[in-house]
Amino acid sequence: MLNIEQISKVFYPGTVNEKVAIEYIDLRVLEGDFITVVGSNGSGKSTLFNLIGGTFPVTSGKITLNDKDVTHTPEYKRAFTIGRIFQDPTVGTAAKMSIEDNMITAYKKGMKGLKISLNNTKRAYFKEELKQLKIGLEDRLKDNVGLLSGGQRQALTLLMTVLSKPQMLLLDEHTAALDPRNAQIVMDLTTEFIEKYHLTTLMVTHNMQHAITYGNRLIMMDEGKIILDVRGEEKKQLTVLKLVDLFKKIKHQEYSSDEDLLAP
Amino acid sequence: MIEGIFVDGLIFSIMVMGVLISYRILDFPDLTADGSFATGAAVATISIVNGYGLLAAALLATLSGAVAGLITAMIHNKLKVPGLLAGILTMTMLYSINIRILGGRANVPLLKIDTLYTKMPEVFSFLPGPWALLTGTLLIVFFVKILMDLFFRTDLGISIGALGSNEQMIISMGINPRLLKIIGISISNGLIALSGGLLAQYQGFADANLGVGMIVQGLAAIMIGEFLFSTNKIFFITLRVIFGAIIYKALMFLGRYYGYYIHLTPSDLKLLTGILVILSLIIAQTRAAASSADARKKAIRRNNERRKGLNEEKNNA
Incomplete structure (x- = not known):
């Protein structure tokens, strides 16, 4: 599905602010994978997602999507295959437009023509789809999206993203800005849609329990590298404590080797 | 007299609809308007003087504005300069081009020649002169308004609206935002130039300085309109623009004719x-x-x- 070979990203190269955000990462994502990505702030999770999504170009390396080299493909073209949801609920929807206008834009990916697609058949269809969110949006088709709460907007974003039929989902802490109840609603919807539409998924989360509960594979990032990659049975055995232990162990090794270096 | 304000306001309202697209719908502060308005006037005038016909004059004027918009959008897209600067660049260049279009002069009259506004009293001969002009202009404005309303109900129109509200969403939906900007800014300046072409015919001359201050006047009209009522439906948004444009022109009329009581001058x-x-x-x-x-x-x-x-x-x- 997605194959990442030796990609790296350096911000502000050649200046005092030069920062290596991603250091030669390899990652192979298989069709139907649900990978959770954990790591502390600044470990490169979001940068990795931006490189996969195409927000900015890689410094080196190669990205292939469905056996096609997309390393230099602009973001809007990759969006046909990749659906992205961001932490900020306002990024996925247009606040100044009604729910139905937002949904018609998402209904079919790609450049639009001079057709008027929004008719009563479509409205009925959108209503049906909105009903499965179970947050009462089905009666508010003509309301501006700006009037909705963060949780409602994120649920709508999720629905719009799956309606546009991507093969892959990139979820960048998409429940982090919501209160616990709404976060749970959106998370439940997410797993429901992933199963229903067979979406290959990468999900960044700061919630260790989520990272362990969901998905079939877990990767941990630190300082631009993947330092832990657990899958299958081994992942099922994981607990939050074990995960923290593993992290400490890996970090400790590094510290001790540093100490060795500094020792006289 | 009152009909004159309405005709003036209605012609101006087509310009304001153009500003509405760039400033409100696309959220792109486009200063090209100050140049493209005069370009429309110049192109329409020269087309009429050269006998291309009134319809061709209107179409050519619209097209010339669209090309001006295209250039602004290209400068913005390709050179990654802010929209404001791109617009100022095009506007400045257009000043020279407009004088070229007018044959090296800053002012070309439309005397003793058929224009839309000499034709209207003939077409609506059952109405007294000023009312014929008002009826004709009203028809043109409603035609443009209906086209606008229809366009912003199409999938393309809706996605242009979404671009102004949230660019990332458009990218996420697999649409090239640059292409949408080009289309939107071109349509916007096409309308602005059409309005310029109509004004030249109404007042009987084209002037290279016709567009000075247009963008601010357009903004004033939009904002006056927005005080009237709030809505998110395109039908009422364009209607609001027409009302706003007429009220603005009426206010300016009052300022011109009664302003001398408080020592106001036209300047x-x-x-x-x-x-x-x-x-x-x-x-x-x-x-x-x-x-x-x-x-x-x-x-x-x-x-x-x-x-x-x-x-x-x-x-x-």
Whole structure:
């Protein structure tokens, strides 16, 4: 599905602010994978997602999507295959437009023509789809999206993203800005849609329990590298404590080797 | 006299619809308008003087504006300069081009030649002269308004609206935002130039300085319109623009004819327009602040009631 070979990203190269955000990462994502990505702030999770999504170009390396080299493909073209949801609920929807206008834009990916697609058949269809969110949006088709709460907007974003039929989902802490109840609603919807539409998924989360509960594979990032990659049975055995232990162990090794270096 | 204000306002309203697309719908502050308005006037005038016919004159004027918009959008897209600067560049270059179009002169009259506004009294001969002009202009404006309303109901129109509200969403939906910007800014300046072409025919001459200050006047008209009623439906948004344009022209008329009581001269009108825009901004801001303060008070009240309810439950238990 997605194959990442030796990609790296350096911000502000050649200046005092030069920062290596991603250091030669390899990652192979298989069709139907649900990978959770954990790591502390600044470990490169979001940068990795931006490189996969195409927000900015890689410094080196190669990205292939469905056996096609997309390393230099602009973001809007990759969006046909990749659906992205961001932490900020306002990024996925247009606040100044009604729910139905937002949904018609998402209904079919790609450049639009001079057709008027929004008719009563479509409205009925959108209503049906909105009903499965179970947050009462089905009666508010003509309301501006700006009037909705963060949780409602994120649920709508999720629905719009799956309606546009991507093969892959990139979820960048998409429940982090919501209160616990709404976060749970959106998370439940997410797993429901992933199963229903067979979406290959990468999900960044700061919630260790989520990272362990969901998905079939877990990767941990630190300082631009993947330092832990657990899958299958081994992942099922994981607990939050074990995960923290593993992290400490890996970090400790590094510290001790540093100490060795500094020792006289 | 009153018909004159309406005709003036209606012609101006087509220009304001163009500004609406760039400034409000696309959220792209496009200063090309100051140049493309005069370009439209120049192209229409020269087309008529050379006998291309009135329809061709209108179409060519619209097209010339669209090309001006295209250039602004390309400068913005390709060189990654802010929209404001791209617009100023095109506007400045257009000044020279407009004089070239007018054959090296700054002013070309449309005397003793058929224009839309000499034809209208013939077509609507059953109406007295000024009313014929008003009816004709009204028909043109409604035609443009209906086209606008239809366009912004199409999938393409809706996605242009979405671009102005949230560019990332458009990218996520697999659409090239640059292409949408080019289309939107071209249509916007096409309308602005069409309005310029009509004004040249109405006043009987084209002038290279016709467009000076257009963008600010357009903003003033949009903001006046927005005070009338609030809506998110394109039919009422364009209707609001037409009302706003007419009211603006009426205010300027009052300023010109009765302003001398307070020693106003016609040259003060630009200052008045600017003050009008600033006042509109202040009022809009105070309104927004008031409504959020109101919402805050309501939230506090709701919270207090909830707390009271909880306390009572506790006491009962």
